Amino acid sequence: MKKKMMLVIKYIFRPTSKWFSILIPVIGLGIFFFLVTLNNVHTEVYDIERFNSAKETIRSPITIENEQETQRKTREAVQSVEDRFSISAEVTEEREEYIEEIFDAIEKLKDEEFFSEKSDIEDTPVPLTNQEKVQRLQQILSSEISEEVSNEVLAQLIEIPDSDRDEAKKLFISSIKNSMETGVRTENLQSAISNAKQIIEYSDMDTDTQEALTQLTEFAVVENSFFDVEKTANARKEAASSVEPVVTRAGEIIVREGQTITNEIYEEMALVGLLDNQRNMFPIIGLGLLVLLISSVIAYEMNRLALIKKLDRGTIVSIFVISIIVIILMKIVSLYTTQGNQLFLVVPVATGVLLIKQLIHERTAIILAALYAILGTIIFNNQIPGSLNVEAGMYFFFSQLAGIFFLVNVKDRLAILKAGVGMAFVNAVTVLLFLFLSFEKYSLSDIFIQSGFAVTAAFLSAVLTIGLLPFFETGLGILSDIKLLQLSSPNHPLLKKLLTEAPGTYHHSIMVANLSETACEAVGANGLLARVGAYYHDIGKTVRASYFIENQLSINNPHDVLAPKQSAEIIISHPYDGAAMLKNHRLPKEIIDIAKEHHGTTLLKYFYYKDKDTNKHVKEEYYRYPGPKPQTKESAIICICDSVEAAVRSLREPTEEKIEEIVSSIVNDRMMDGQLDETPLTLKELKIIHRTICDTLKGIFHSRIQYPMKEAK
Incomplete structure (x- = not known):
């Protein structure tokens, strides 16, 4: 393994x-x-001690919650919550009912005829004494009242004049409600009783009545507010949840330069990792x-x-x-x-x-x-x-x-x-x-x-x-693209050289450029690269311009006096002469590759068959370009368009049928000869290229109107 x-x-x-x-x-x-x-992302770690002065301003490198401080604040908030009490309305109503009962019982004594046990004459009514009235009240009143209200208080209540009794009753009940409505607890019981007494004392009742009612408040005012466990727990929970977490935020200043490092600051520095190198x-x-x-x-x-x-x-x-x-x-x-x-x-x-x-x-x-x-x-x-x-x-x-x-x-x-x-x-x-x-x-x-x-x-x-x-x-x-546009300028030295020394080749290159650009754009290749590459693909012909037929104007063909093998060597050398020239002028590698690849390893058929007529044992490799074959779509398309343009230009009367036939034969020949094997072109793209080249050539070689010539007089 x-x-x-x-x-x-x-x-x-x-x-x-x-x-x-x-x-x-x-x-x-x-x-x-x-x-x-x-x-x-890396923070400085400080070797620092408590109660020393900070040598620089230190900021927090991270955002982090100080859980210990948050817990302390939460604890303080919970402890600050006072106990919750619930006021019992039943207790208040019960005390009111007792007061009602006392005054109703006294009223009843006044309405009934009572006979004293000391009466000597039968059927002669003798008014009850106060002591007897109190005893009678003790018999008819509830046990809670009779046990808690003294006889002296009852006697004082009995002595209240009839005309003042109703008013005294209302005043007393009102004072009791006022004292008990906010709740009476053990710790404020005496305060509530005092409040009730003050209300009575400041009333316009006579002194005896006030004294009687004041004595009764000790019985009437009792605890009616009791500790509520559930409310207290809820209040404490609410207080705890309302505490905001204590957060030290990233970038926040922990200690300023010259400030004393307190224990709290030291702990905060430890919390954010300023003292922990491992963290x-x-x-x-x-x-x-x-x-x-x-x-x-x-x-x-x-x-x-x-x-x-x-x-x-x-x-x-x-x-x-x-x-x-x-x-x-x-x-x-x-x-x-x-x-x-x-x-x-x-x-x-x-x-x-x-x-x-x-x-x-x-x-x-x-x-x-x-x-x-x-x-x-x-x-x-x-x-x-x-x-x-x-x-x-x-x-x-x-x-x-x-x-x-x-x-x-x-x-x-x-x-x-x-x-x-x-x-x-x-x-x-x-x-x-x-x-x-x-x-x-x-x-x-x-x-x-x-x-x-x-x-x-x-x-x-x-x-x-x-x-x-x-x-x-x-x-x-x-x-x-900008570099390509610069290279496409006719003022470039190599293009000027091509125009002046090989004008036929220059015109041929322009035509190949037009065809190649259109075909490349049809299949998604770089049309601008193809155009510029086509401009320079035959620059090597300027080395021996007269040996190429498009430049032979009014001169004899030099190949007529040369052996086929010598002619082939001259023709075959032009892609590599061109590549050398392009390299010397520091042109991009893509342009140089197009110049070397635009003939691939194709056979120079004219001179091969010319030599074969006299020498049947001639080897085909002597008349083939050494390559390499086209490696890119742009190079392959220029390879096709170069042959197509030369073949169509040789036609005397180019018709649509002849153009279609020539383009098909050249594309098929390149495929059968294996020249397109190393390119990324697909069969579908080759069909598109074929159709695009044909359409472009038909536009160039469209039929024209034959204008009549004037007859000589």
């Missing part, structure tokens, strides 16, 4: 391996990303996992580019260098960014994706835009571990997407500035989005300042892209 693993590792990391060329730069980028963002490793592990994910996505995308044969040294270096430039720009600006300003708005982050879209591919630009935005959320987190600046990440993502979207139809570098205008608009809209979503109030000046930052970032991105693009095009040999 170990041997197999070692073999796999050796295979991946061998210098010629595709994965070696991918993993080495990806690992380098991962290390760079990790080192740049390390201080954004500080977790954010670093998290950052490592994030960088691993980002690096994996980049490696996957580079592998996809390799599968479609668009990954070369220039592409790898571009991704590596552009990523470093973008992250360095972010990091530099982040050094001057605080919680009070929004300097991340001025970062020209779209520079990277604008370059990548032009140099590599739009899909790659979109993927890297998302990754740069993720890294931006960490870089601009104000060095607070555990926090992400989501606002910065959103702004970077939308800004980059805007750049990718608006950069279309690149005909010159002015198109990049036009894309900058679109980015400025999207950036400003994103800033307004943040402002409107915020609860904070912003002044008009803040809106203009932040929008100005956003617009500046857009135009800085455009300007940096224009400035950096030539370095990538020239230094890495990467082909962009």
